[in-house]
Amino acid sequence: MTWNMARRAERLNPSIIREILKVTERPGIVSLAGGLPAAEGFPVQAMREATARVLADHPQEALQYAASEGFAPLREWVAAQLATQGMKCDADQVLITTGSQQGLDLAGKVLLDPGSTVAVESPTYLGALQAFAPYEPEFLAVDCDEQGPLPAALKAAKGARFLYMLPNFQNPSGRCMGAARRDALMAECLRLGLPVVEDNPYGDLWFDQPPAAPLAAHAPDEVLYLGSFSKVLAPGLRLGYMVAPRLLYPKLLQAKQAADLHTPGFNQRVVHEVIKNGFLDQHVPTIRARYKAQRDAMRAALERHLPAGCQWQLPAGGMFFWVTLPEGFDTLALLPRAVDAGVAYVPGAAFYASEPRMNTLRLSFVTVAPELIEQGIAALGRVLKASQEVQP
Template structure:
């Protein structure tokens, strides 16, 4: 048989395996993993799901265990719309259910992107988004960001240079991978630029509800529902065992995403929608979120203490106000990718910084040239005791390599 690699489509041949590598470390024995953005299994609502399944599944089987409409169950979409109105102050004009947030990105790509179309992203950004955009052969340009999120001046410069982009992808709240939290002032500036340039903004709100204090800033979608499509997921705030998310955006766009979904998995799972609707209608989501915020705040405190204790002054890291991640920067001659085999020997895992960067920069200030001396640490799925030991091992690895 001939080598099938020779037959791969161009988009498949160029795709990376970073997400597969991260997911492969779930529950790896003997390993303290700071790699994946996995939620804490200790706070999964196991009793609620058990009681619901044993008490109400028989009467709800025709909904929970059956195919659903492509756009999602009407009753779940109504509950979701009510929650979005309560939490963000805007009722969605158009809303669909997706099989997780990443599927929503795939549907947007399938609907909007032709090969060579320009996409803007903050630098660095979520690996899964870069994979989705590159899989549809987009031209991905990076825009500078800092601890306050994407820089509006750099965005304006990117919009003024090159062909008009099809979309801008941004994670405003406790960003993956840096933990940055876009300021309210920058949020207004961003949507103003989007309106001026006719730019569609894809807002990923995976971590929006997970601020340690519960404080929230206005979502981009609530500020400009005419130019923003919001991509959300229940994987981080409930559990990823059922793949469930949403897309809310302009009424002219969402029906096209629904049609694209008909050509992928046809519909999101009914069981997950049934569970999530029960949580939303039963006022159980807010207590779940409060528990999650407290848990992740405690784990970040342990991570911060461990990094302060075990890393030297040549290292710095972001100080997230929520979410799952911190971004560590070391000396410029450090190569975190080259350290991965040694890290595994020490029983600790992280993700090097390089995969979070687009290949191109949209301007000379994009600031992603020095990629190899950074790394992302996730503190969400490890206990404080594991974090204490894991940061000790990490300190041995990083300080030894930097000395």
Template sequence: MNMNDLPTTWTLARRAERMNPSVIREILKVTEKPGIISLAGGLPSPKTFPVAAFAAASAAVLANDGPSALQYAASEGFGPLREAIADFLPWDVSPDQVLITTGSQQGLDLIAKVLIDTDSRVLVETPTYLGAIQAFTPMEPKVVAVASDDEGVLVDDLVAKVGTGADKARFLYVLPNFQNPTGRTMSDARRAALVAKAAELNLPLVEDNPYGDLWFDNPPPAPLTARNPEGCIYMGSFSKVLAPGLRLGFLVAPKSVYPKLLQAKQAADLHTPGYNQRMVAEVMKGGFLDKHVPTIRALYKEQRDAMLAALTKEMQGLSVEWNKPDGGMFLWLRLPEGVSAIELLPKAVERNVAFVPGAAFYADDADHRTLRLSFVTSTAEQIATGIAALAAAIRDHQAKG
């Protein structure tokens, strides 16, 4: 029989229709032309990767503990790494509450599986991290945006958006430190008010903190989870303080949800590579992060300053607005009235600079004038050149109106 005479029809799950390629990854492909200055992607500067420390750690792990590092392992994660994480966090965390994940993106996938039913209401900030929406989407939630200002989510709007009965929101997803995409940080007062209101509303919080260690002048206020551990799941990552290519993140969950997250983890990939977990545990020994992270902060602060200086210089007279992030990787910019970031992008790429249009980050009504600029992937010199090109593209766009 010739199988070509009997072509197989693959019936896809309904959720597959909702899945889409990441807008950002598609943009990054368009902007991969040689010589372009990318202010688009959220790629940490490779200069910050401690290659020598990893090489030493890898050799040590394989020499001292090779067979265990290469064997199947517990779904919860490598014990000493869970302990190191619990010690590192600024509130009282038991290692038993720490679940190691294959990057913090996987934490979002596990949370979605355990907490979202079809049509469940899920609350997010305005705008919010695109990857979170992508991770939630396969579980088919109704994603509802809570109004937000320069400090993040507006507590008063929670009451209007939380829903009731079967439509009660399962959780609010929030990224309080140097948010992706806006770079904004939630103040201490806002955190206190949010945690209190969430407790009053019996609304669980999912706190994502990949950038919190990348502060420039002062550490950010205490995490939401530190204020009410039983009401929050906390997510952290080694992608920004060590390297993303190892895919190592973690979550901290209360006892009421931890066992189900663990079962979802086991079904998803059995466990995160034990070899990678041991390498990071080895690198962390002797307070390595205390010495290493300040070097990342210094570099990114210098590059943020370069971006702010270039914006001040180049955007004169253009009615462009931007914020001043206190840490992290991103800055948020608003174009003049009538200028759409999506329409501007190809003109910027022609001038060899790329960014991500802000519309990608809104769960509902997008502000099409916004865009996200990364100050970590490119050098200070490239940033200056790139911002000048961006300003030229805006001028050109306005002139042709």
């Protein structure tokens, strides 16, 4: 007997980040690789109390099958929260997903045919490339600067099924679009008839001032919006959401039903119990303060230890530094040497849909204490300087 795999299976590839994380389990490795929220920020006590209340007040309902759309009070909370950011939507446009990663998969399932064009930033989120790839699209990388896609570059994307963007503290680059760039991008998308998939897992993690209004606030019927509870509560709950134009919602719901019937209702009820009375207003600022201190520690370490010619942009929020090394460096080839020296990072090549820049890397600052950030960046600097000395 021979198992014949579908053609789409050939486009399924392991996550380089997940593979690197296996290596970082070795003792003594300072991992600046994983994009994991800091576990110290998980609201364990609030979750414990909410779980007890849910099981005391609605045990049968919490443990039973539930509506595919999601827990109605949670959907209402999402709609109300987005309204405070200038984005108008109704609760019946909100679809609760099993992490926002499922939202990416559902978008690909509903919107893509083999050979369809998907426009993406350069670089872009590796998980989105992995989610879309099984549906056999052609990726088109849009030219970007320190704020993201250049409006003039969107002409090349005319006719694409959608443009995928992370406007807030992008993974991997950490960049954030200003209000004027958002206005210009959406005006050009509307002119070209180019729909947008807006992914916003990091928008609440700003350090000094919140980002501008979502892209979906400009044109709600042309934007499919994705959000997540992973970065502000706990990723292990696997809880995200989509806000869909009414034209798309029925098919996204049907795709969701076919995938998993519904996101765990127990998780949804517990999260709603935690957040319904304003818990995040007190909790999220503590996360921001922690991450900002760690960002500042990494900035100082980069300035002290990296060789001349290295470039990075100071992130105003989120979780990542994106570092560009001088030409001639290959961060994928250097990774084993860095691990031997006691530090791990993510090579930047994996984040490009085409023409990867081998001299780039991503560093996460949120799961490592400042003193370990200093240790890890010092080790990275030594590896880079040693490599630089032997280059022709």
